[in-house]
Amino acid sequence: MIVVLQGDDRPPGMTPVERIADVRYVTERDLGKQLPDADILFMYDFWSEALARAWPEAGGPGWVHIASAGVDRLLFPALVEGDTIVTNSRGVFDGPIAEYVLGLVLAFAKDLPATLRLQAEGAWRHRETERVAGTRALVVGTGPIGRAIGRTLAAAGLRVGGIGRTARSGDPDLGEVLSDDRLHEALGEADWVVLAAPLTDRTRGMIDRVALDRMRPGARLINVGRGPLVVEDDLVAALRAGRIAGAALDVFVDEPLPAPSPLWGLPNVIVSPHMSGDVVGWRDELVRLFADNLDRRLSGRPLRNVVDKRLGYVRSGDPASSS
Amino acid sequence: MIVVLQGDDRPPGMTPVERIADVRYVTERDLGKQLPDADILFMYDFWSEALARAWPEAGGPGWVHIASAGVDRLLFPALVEGDTIVTNSRGVFDGPIAEYVLGLVLAFAKDLPATLRLQAEGAWRHRETERVAGTRALVVGTGPIGRAIGRTLAAAGLRVGGIGRTARSGDPDLGEVLSDDRLHEALGEADWVVLAAPLTDRTRGMIDRVALDRMRPGARLINVGRGPLVVEDDLVAALRAGRIAGAALDVFVDEPLPAPSPLWGLPNVIVSPHMSGDVVGWRDELVRLFADNLDRRLSGRPLRNVVDKRLGYVRSGDPASSS
Structure with a gap:
């Protein structure tokens, strides 16, 4: 039954x-x-x-x-x-989320939110925009979603690196993967920081004030993983102080994002309702x-996507896992 | 001097x-x-x-x-x-414009304008979005800008075809290229129609009522070429009647786009101020x-980018042309 x-x-x-x-x-x-x-x-x-x-x-x-x-x-x-x-x-969700992330990267680089705002005012205001080719993306999370994001961003010309539990070089999707104890070091090199990690005791709150301080002033944070990967108050403070250039958040500590949250109204922040993978x-x-x-x-065959309940996600080695 | x-x-x-x-x-x-x-x-x-x-x-x-x-x-x-x-x-302008076009494709597919509108209202409204991988793009114009667009869209998983003066198969950037007298036939197959042709007597007004009628109801038009490639009144009528799903226009018959133009305010239209290539x-x-x-x-060497003044653009065969 x-x-x-x-x-x-x-x-x-x-x-x-x-x-x-x-x-x-x-x-x-x-x-x-x-x-x-x-x-x-x-x-x-x-x-x-x-x-x-x-x-x-x-x-x-x-x-x-x-x-x-x-x-x-x-x-x-x-x-x-x-x-x-x-x-x-x-x-x-892998392919849909990867496309969504690339769309956010391009929206920031091409200043699309300002274009739409100016259009609503009927204002013709030429601006110079950014190239994405050659910029550097750090993908946090090496599961199938992070891997799809890595492949998709690399196909658009970005230089991609990763953060995972285990360091490795020459990863086919993420290039150089650093172990998560080197996160702070890696953050300083990235124009785009993309969070696609599972929420576990190890990842909760990993993007806090200290991590945000390590990011470049021109960098943007994109979170398509889970809200509590980020300490939201610290993110709000970093955005208000201009310590990073923007954030696109599809996930939040509380969902729906409560009305009083300052994230709704901060400039250079894109808020979406947990929909990045839902095509x-x-x-x-x-x-x-x-x-x-x-x-x-x-029929007695092995199940796909068996979760390691102590780790909190499917281990990549799982031969029957889909990816 | x-x-x-x-x-x-x-x-x-x-x-x-x-x-x-x-x-x-x-x-x-x-x-x-x-x-x-x-x-x-x-x-x-x-x-x-x-x-x-x-x-x-x-x-x-x-x-x-x-x-x-x-x-x-x-x-x-x-x-x-x-x-x-x-x-x-x-x-x-090739690479910058190609990135800009991909950004517009993803903005439509991922419903980003609605996301930003809902965010401004503080409204959390989940929606289902579209995948771009596997959808079909028709690039009109086989110069370096059209080619860069073709490569960039293909890298993101779209199936790309082209329209040029001369038909050819297996084009490295655009795949199957049909000659422009077969434009109407090709329009019916495309989810995305991207205009990157030079403005000449041959291309002026090519997207008119008849052409728009051939497009699919779910298709979007993206114009990064020149405004007069499109008969704007016909486009407005097609958009109002829902005969196509949207348009992103970076170029217009008159620039700046005059305040009375209905294009400013039509739903599913993105208006930008001729900036797609300006990084x-x-x-x-x-x-x-x-x-x-x-x-x-x-120093008496051949010049780059010599325009064929009768054609109105640099011929692709020009050995000294940059691309």
Whole structure:
């Protein structure tokens, strides 16, 4: 029996799944009632934090699949410590997010926000813009999303480097990868700092006042990972003081971004509503990935995207992981 | 003696030129007075149309160099028919314009104008966006700017085709190039139509009602060439009727775009002030190109970027042309 945790809408394209299994769609309210009978939980409402509260004392289903790449909101001690296998939707968002990041880089370089503002005023004001070719991007995070970002920025002529857990040279997607204890050193060399790391104890708050001080005055920060990678108050202070040139944020500590946040109105800041990976058809893609994993489980083949619950993400070595 | 036609500002970095020649800086008003004594004219104010009026009856200088890629505003019958050599600034704008076009493509696909509008309202509204990889771009114009656009879009995963005077297959930058008499047929296949052609009798008004009718309802038009390639009234009608999905225009029939133009305020239209190629340092680059050509002329070597005055652009076969 499969329990599907949904928000307002049911996932599309579930007919093939319904043909081979008993599927029950529940919202947060009824999750606790259905969960003890579930063999499998599909967290289609990947943003919900209801699972920790609803988790049966006797242990939950053997397999939980989540319709997102990040699992930071999903994991809680009983799930991490128990035998339940957790899989995620790694692979669905890589290309879309990489394009989104390149779009933000070009929007800054070509001064597009000012162009749109001037257009709204009916003002014709010529400006000189920046080339992106030859500028330097530092991609923080070496998972499939960070790799896709690296490839896409390099294809547009940027010089790309990376930050990961493990240092390596000649990475095919990210070139020179420095270990994260050298983040501060690497920040000083970058025109673009792109955050695509999972949120873990190791990455939380990595972009704080000290890190922002290391960035170049002309540099921009782009966060498509998770909001708490950045200490938002420190970022606001750095932007106000002109210590960095701009920021594009698709993720925030609290989402939706609360109305009082100064980030909404700061010049040189682009705020978007956690949508960088969500292209037309993404929901179907998420369901297809779940259905494929279900097929694997029913036929005894290894699952794709098995999360290392202690690390908080899928390890790159995982042979069955999609990427 | 070199006459430099300037606007408000003198060109930067002219010291090396002043060391080897008598240089006189004039504005439109004094052009007629100085021109009869000039051996060389540097049209640094490339937007001026004063030359036709100031042209001496006895013939002008032997060489005119213009600080732009397009020569449509420069050419007039006495210049075309006379012996004066005309050179342009082909090559300076290629990479910058290509990046600008990719930025516009991504801005449309990722719905960036709406993101900025919603941000200004403090509204958090998730939307699904488009992938650009796999979509089809038709680049009209096979000069160095069109080629750079083709390469840059292809690097971002778009499928690129071209329109030129001469059909060819397997073009390294543009893939399949159709001759311009097949424009209407090609328009129906494109998600992005990018205009980078010179303005000549052959290209003027090529995007008219009939052409716009051939475009796909989801397609966007991007014009970084010259305004009169497009019949603006027809474009406004097509946009209002939703016959195409959007347009980004950096060039217009009249520049600055007049305040009453409906283009300023149409939804899904991005208006920019003829700046797509103008990156920081472009003015220095333009002067360097002129200085290099001057050096060539004084030492008897072939000039770069010699314009075919009857065609209205530099022929690609020109071995000394920069690209």
